[in-house]
Amino acid sequence: MVSATPVTPADAPSPAASGSHRARRGRKRGLWSFWPQYLAVSPYFLLFAVFMLFPILFSLYLAFQKWDGLGEMEFVGLRNFEFLLKDDLFWLSLKNTFLIWFMSTVPMLFLALVLANLLNSTVRFTGFYRIAYFVPNVTSVVAIAIFFGSVFSSTEAGLINVILGWLSSSPVPWLVNEWTIKIVIATLICWQWTGYNAIIYLAGLQAIPDELYEAAKIDGAGPLQTFFRVTIPQLRPVILFTVVISTINGMQTFTEPQVLFASNAANAANSGGPGSAGLTSILYFYREAFNYNDYGYGAAIAWALFLVILLFTVINWRLVQRRDRTAKGGS
Amino acid sequence: MTRKRFLGVGLQLTMLTGVVISLFPFYWTAVMATNTTRDMYTVPPKLSPGPELFENIGRLLTNIDFFGSMLNTVIVAVSVTALVLFFDSLAAFTFAKFDFPGRNVLFGLLMLTFMLPSQLALIPQFVIMVNLDWVGTLKALIVPAAANAFGIFWMRQYISGAVPDDLLAAARIDGCGFFRQYLYVALPVIRPGLAFLGITTFVGAWNDYVWPLIVMVDPSNLTLQVALSQLNTAHNTDYSMIMAGTLLAVLPLAVVFTLFARGFIRDAMKGALRG
Numbered sequence: 001m002v003s004a005t006p007v008t009p010a011d012a013p014s015p016a017a018s019g020s021h022r023a024r025r026g027r028k029r030g031l032w033s034f035w036p037q038y039l040a041v042s043p044y045f046l047l048f049a050v051f052m053l054f055p056i057l058f059s060l061y062l063a064f065q066k067w068d069g070l071g072e073m074e075f076v077g078l079r080n081f082e083f084l085l086k087d088d089l090f091w092l093s094l095k096n097t098f099l100i101w102f103m104s105t106v107p108m109l110f111l112a113l114v115l116a117n118l119l120n121s122t123v124r125f126t127g128f129y130r131i132a133y134f135v136p137n138v139t140s141v142v143a144i145a146i147f148f149g150s151v152f153s154s155t156e157a158g159l160i161n162v163i164l165g166w167l168s169s170s171p172v173p174w175l176v177n178e179w180t181i182k183i184v185i186a187t188l189i190c191w192q193w194t195g196y197n198a199i200i201y202l203a204g205l206q207a208i209p210d211e212l213y214e215a216a217k218i219d220g221a222g223p224l225q226t227f228f229r230v231t232i233p234q235l236r237p238v239i240l241f242t243v244v245i246s247t248i249n250g251m252q253t254f255t256e257p258q259v260l261f262a263s264n265a266a267n268a269a270n271s272g273g274p275g276s277a278g279l280t281s282i283l284y285f286y287r288e289a290f291n292y293n294d295y296g297y298g299a300a301i302a303w304a305l306f307l308v309i310l311l312f313t314v315i316n317w318r319l320v321q322r323r324d325r326t327a328k329g330g331s
Numbered sequence: 332m333t334r335k336r337f338l339g340v341g342l343q344l345t346m347l348t349g350v351v352i353s354l355f356p357f358y359w360t361a362v363m364a365t366n367t368t369r370d371m372y373t374v375p376p377k378l379s380p381g382p383e384l385f386e387n388i389g390r391l392l393t394n395i396d397f398f399g400s401m402l403n404t405v406i407v408a409v410s411v412t413a414l415v416l417f418f419d420s421l422a423a424f425t426f427a428k429f430d431f432p433g434r435n436v437l438f439g440l441l442m443l444t445f446m447l448p449s450q451l452a453l454i455p456q457f458v459i460m461v462n463l464d465w466v467g468t469l470k471a472l473i474v475p476a477a478a479n480a481f482g483i484f485w486m487r488q489y490i491s492g493a494v495p496d497d498l499l500a501a502a503r504i505d506g507c508g509f510f511r512q513y514l515y516v517a518l519p520v521i522r523p524g525l526a527f528l529g530i531t532t533f534v535g536a537w538n539d540y541v542w543p544l545i546v547m548v549d550p551s552n553l554t555l556q557v558a559l560s561q562l563n564t565a566h567n568t569d570y571s572m573i574m575a576g577t578l579l580a581v582l583p584l585a586v587v588f589t590l591f592a593r594g595f596i597r598d599a600m601k602g603a604l605r606g
Contacts, residue, residue, distance in 0.1 A: 034431040036509035041425050041437060043418040044478040048444055051475040055455030056447060062454060069458065118346055125346075131592040132350045135357075138588045140538035142556045143577045146563045147356050150363065150570050155372075159359065162376055195353060203600030252450070255540050262564040282450055290545055295454050302450050309448065 062299035069295050080300035090301065092276060093284040094308065096182070100280065101250030103186035104193075109242060111194050116201035117231075130202075133195030141192070145259035148188045149175070175260065178277040185256050185278055193249075197242050204238030205231070247316070251309050254282040281305050357585070363574035371570055387575035394566060396551060397576060400558035407469055407554065408536040411476045415532045416525055418478035423486030424517050428499060429509075438487075444480050453545065460546055467549040476536065482528050485602060489524035490517065527598035530591055537584055555580050 063081070066074040084090055119129060136144075151159045152174035161171040174180045208231065216226045232239075257278035258270060270287040272279025285305065289298025363371060366381035391397055425431075426438050456475065457466075465471040494517050502516045543554045553561070559580055563573055588595070 031432060037425050037429050037431040037434075040509070040513075041422045044422055044441070044480065044483060045437070047475060047478050048480075051456060051459070052444065052447065052449075052452050055452035055459065058455035058458070059451050069461070115349060118342060118349075122342060122346060124343070127593060129346055129350065130596050131589060132353050134592065134596055135585060135588065136353055138534045138538075138584060139581055140540070140556055140559075140584075142538075142540055142560050143360075143581045144356065146559065146573060146577050147360055149563070149567075150574070151356075151359070159376070166375075191352070191356070199596055199600060206600075252448070258544075259560050259563065262560065285450060286541075286545075289454050290457075295458075298454050302448075302453070306448055306451055 059299040059302060062296055063303050065296045067295045068293045070293075073296075076296065080297050081304070083297070084300055084304055089276065089279070089284060090281075090304070093272075093279045093281045094305075096272070096277065097251060097253060097280045097282075100182050100185050100189070100253055100278075101247070103182055104189035105243075105246045105250060107186075108190045108194050109197060109239070109246065111190070112197035112201055112242070113235075115194065115198035116205055117227075119198060119202050120205045130199060133198055135195075136192045137196040139192070141255040142259050144188055144192060145256050148184060148256075149260050152184050176274050178275050181273050181277040185253070185260070188256055189250075189253070193246070197246075200242055201235065201238060204235045208234045243316070244313075247309075247313065251305070251312075252282055253280045254286065257283050258286070357581070360574050360578050360581070363570055364578040366571055368569055368571045383571065384575065387571045388579070390569070390572045391562075391576045391579075394572070395558050395562050395576070396553075397558065397579065399551075400553045400555045401580070403469060403553065404537060404555040407472045408533050410469075410473045411536040412529050412533045414473070414477035415479060415482050416529055419482030419528065420486050420490075420518075420521060420525060421513055422478070422483045423490050424494070424513050424521075426483065427487045427490040428494060428496070428517075441480050441483060445484070453542075456542075457545055466546055467552060471546045472536075472539075472543060472554070475542075479532075482532065486521070486524055486528060488602075490521055493521050493524060523594065523598070526591065527595055527602075530588070530595050534584060534588065 062073075064075060064077060066076045066080075115133065119126065119133075122129065152161075154161065154171065154173045154175060158171075158174070160174065164171060172180060174184055212230050212234065213226065216230050221229065257272050257280055261271070261273035261278055262269065270283055270291055272283055281301070282305070285298055285301045288294050288301060362378065362380055364387055365384040366377050367383050367386075370377045370381060370383075426434065460466045460471045463471075465474075498516050499512055502512050507515065538556060539554075540556045540560070543557050544560070547553050547557055550561070559573075559576055562576055566572060
C-alpha cells in the first residue's frame, strides 16, 4: 500500500528553477518508482478512455453508417450528412436553439448585472438574499419545467391566464403559439440562472479595488460614468466567463422542452410542441437516436451540432479579441 | 439624509421583489400540492395552502413507486459523490504536490477533455451499456460518473493553496509514504474544499436527467427525475398529485442546500474568479 521510495513533492516556490534538477532525479529513479502517482491519477483517465474517448471516436464512425443498434451496420458514406443539409427539421431545431439561447441569455445577464450591483450596495440580509437568489439554480429542471407547464397552461388552472383574466385581458395560448413557447422556455432558463450569474458578478464586483472608485470620484465621475468606465471594464473577464457558460448551456437546452411537451397528445413524442417551436437541436438528436433508433443519423446530428457550436465559439472569441485590441489601441 | 433613507428602502423593496420571484414557484408548488385539483379550477383559485397534502401523496404512491425512485436517486447521488470526492481529491493532490514524468502532459489532456461536448458520446455510451448488460441498472449511472475533470481541476487549485509543503516534507521525514501523506496530511485540511465539490456533485447527480432518461429503461426502476417526468406525461391533468410529487422531490435538496449554502456560495464565487 505505502510506497517505500521517497517521493519528491513540488515544494519549490518556482517550479522552473528546480525543474531540471527534479527531472534528472526522476529519470534516474525510473518510471516504476512513480507507481503511486500514476495509480492516483489513473481512475479519471481510465473512465475517460472507456466512457468518453472511445464513444466519441465510435460516434464519428457511426456518422457514416446506417444502424438501428440491433442489426448489421451499413456503410453509407456521406449520405447522413447530405440528408442533414436538406433536413428542414434540423435547421428549424438550430434556429429554435439559437433563438431560445438569445431570448434567455440577454435579459438574464442584464438582470444579473443589475442584481449584483444591488446586492453589492446592500449591507443588510446579504446572506439571506444570496441564498434566496441561488436556490433556483440547484432545483431540478424537470421540477421547474413541470411547474412552468402548469402555470402557463391554457386551461382555467393556468395561473398566468387566471391573472390575465383578472386584468380583464384575454387568455394567451402560451404553450401553443410559436413565439410564446420560446418565451416560456426562455423565462424558465432566466428564472433558474439569473441568481447564479448575479452571484458570479458579485464576486467580480467585490474584487474591484476601492482605489479605482476613489480615483473616479476625485476625477468627478458621476455614478453612471463610474459604472461604464470603471465597473464594466473591470468586470470584463467575469462577464466573458458567464457568456461562455451560458452559451455552452444554451446550446444544450433539452430538458425544458422535453418535459414541457412530453405529454402533448396532439404531437408525436419529443417533437418540441405545436409546430415544433420548442424543438431544440439536442431534443431532435435525442428523438432521432433514441425514439427512432437511427443511431447513424443521430451521430451525424451530434457531430454537425458540435461543429456549429465550435464555429460559433470561434466567431465569438474573435469578436471579443478584436474588441480587446481596439480597446488597447485606443488607450 | 432622508433621501438616502428613501433610497435604502427602495433598494430593500427591489431586493425583496427579486426574492419573491425567486421563491414564488416553491410556494405555489406547495399550494397546488396541498389543495385538490378542483380547487385550482375555481375562480378565483385558492392562493393559500390547503389540507389535502396527504390525500395527494396517497394518490401519488398508488401511481408510481415514488420512494423506490427516491431510494435509487439517493443511492446514485451518495455513491457518485463519495467516489468523486475520493478519486478527484487524490488525483488533484497528486497533480498539485508531486512531480512525476508526464505530469504536465496528463494535466493538459485533462483540461482538453473539458471542452468535449457530452452529446457526442451518448449513443456509443448507450451501446456500451447494452453490451455490459448494465442498461436499467444503477451501475450505468454511477460508474461513468465516478471521477470528473472539473473536480480534479477545482481541487488542484484548492489543494495548491491549502496544503502546506512543509507539512508534507515533515511527514515524509517521519516515513509517511504517498498514500499516508494524502490520508493524514492532506485530507484533514481540505475538508472545506471537499464540502463544495461534494455539494456540487450531489446536486448534479440528484438532478441529472438526460442520461438516466436514456439508460433507465425499466419503468418500475427509475430515478426520481425520470419518474417525475413520466408521471407528468401520464397524468398531466391531476395537477395536485403531480405537484405533491414535485414538492417531495425538490424539498430535500432545497433544505440540504440552504443548510450548507453560506460556505458553498462563497466557494462558488471564489471559483468563478479563478476561472
